[in-house]
Amino acid sequence: MKPTITIEYCPKCGWMMRAAYMAQELLTTFTDDIYGVTLHPSEINGRYTISVNDEVLFDRKKEGRFPEIKELKQLIRDKVNPEKSLGHSDKK
């Protein structure tokens, strides 16, 4: 079974569209590497986390910011397909 990415977001904070945007970026890049992306409205205010299966890779509260897309793709890539090149998203 391919891994599932979950984006848990605070709907009251207005973060649904941000979460949906990130989901589409990940689905475009990792189409064949993942089972899918789950958008999960959180019951916890201010929550914005991104997980692979049950492992949290990014937590807004801990980082004090949202992830950049390039950074997020690198985090996910390292978990789901470490050999995969991300093209220009790999350059620092």
Place this chain on the structure above:
Amino acid sequence: MKPTITIEYCPKCGWMMRAAYMAQELLTTFTDDIYGVTLHPSEINGRYTISVNDEVLFDRKKEGRFPEIKELKQLIRDKVNPEKSLGHSDKK
């Protein structure tokens, strides 16, 4: 555990954005009624199905068309929260 909606779509057909749009419609309407929406790129060409847990509620191949949003919300509502009013989406 609240139900999970899955939208399985054919990525080669260019249906990711359509699936993401429908996911956002459902997340907006059913924020408190569902665990979330999973966007699942299909390995089957031409696939576009919408399921609640493992029950398929709409299958593009069977219907010969994509669902309308109003219709889709009614199908989902009947499964996840039959008492819920959909406002103007309930009028025929």
